[in-house]
Amino acid sequence: MNPQDGLKRLLLEFTVDPASIPGLKLQTYLRLLEKWNSRVNLTSSTSWEALEPLFREGVWAAAKYPSAPLKNGGAHLDIGSGAGFPALILHIFHPEMRLELVESRGKKGAFLETAAWELDLPETQVHTRRLAGFLATCPPDKVWDCVSWKAIKLAGRDLLELGKHAGENSRFWMFHGREAAVENAEALASGFVCDEKTPVPGQKESFLSIYRPEKPLFHVKHPHES
Numbered sequence: 001m002n003p004q005d006g007l008k009r010l011l012l013e014f015t016v017d018p019a020s021i022p023g024l025k026l027q028t029y030l031r032l033l034e035k036w037n038s039r040v041n042l043t044s045s046t047s048w049e050a051l052e053p054l055f056r057e058g059v060w061a062a063a064k065y066p067s068a069p070l071k072n073g074g075a076h077l078d079i080g081s082g083a084g085f086p087a088l089i090l091h092i093f094h095p096e097m098r099l100e101l102v103e104s105r106g107k108k109g110a111f112l113e114t115a116a117w118e119l120d121l122p123e124t125q126v127h128t129r130r131l132a133g134f135l136a137t138c139p140p141d142k143v144w145d146c147v148s149w150k151a152i153k154l155a156g157r158d159l160l161e162l163g164k165h166a167g168e169n170s171r172f173w174m175f176h177g178r179e180a181a182v183e184n185a186e187a188l189a190s191g192f193v194c195d196e197k198t199p200v201p202g203q204k205e206s207f208l209s210i211y212r213p214e215k216p217l218f219h220v221k222h223p224h225e226s
Helices: 003-013 021-036 048-064 087-093 106-118 131-136 156-163 185-191
Strands: 075-079 098-102 124-127 144-150 166-176 192-199 207-213
Touching: 003 021, 003 048, 021 048, 021 087, 021 106, 048 087, 048 166, 075 087, 087 098, 087 106, 106 124, 131 156, 156 166, 156 185, 185 192
Parallel strands: 075 098, 075 144, 098 124, 144 166
Antiparallel strands: 166 207, 192 207
């Protein structure tokens, strides 16, 4: 199936009008992936068979994302962003989000910067560096409402460091397969509580697990909190 036709069918399945602003931006995103993938290995293929699960997961996850104003202004950190799945799709459906993307590979970082510009997502920052180095430069009072990652395994030390930048209502979105996407499961179990583990529709052994940091070990009171 032609990828553009496949995307339109997928959007209609989720009751999203392909002519709406999110629908048009997703079509632009698909064209960017097709254009860039010939010189940067963003995805294994740009056939609809390969891309459909990625778009499906993103559109489905966007419907689960909080739509009410978040305490820290919708600050979202995505780690190992690669081709932008699912973070860019979340941002397309939630333009109020202030998105930071951490991607260590320069060519993919350049794609993410271009995509954010072409998709008119001004509240997007791309950090082309490794997560540990990025976190070392973050001020202590930096707080994210949501932290997400997909297709990578977080090191236990990075996970614990991220917990220091979590507020009471912060959530950690882990997209993963049969096993948790962390190198040290004990770090996850000792510092976080799983509120939800949901299978991704239409995919085998693919899940979204939503965690919250366990207090009082991780929550740091910040000046803007009462």
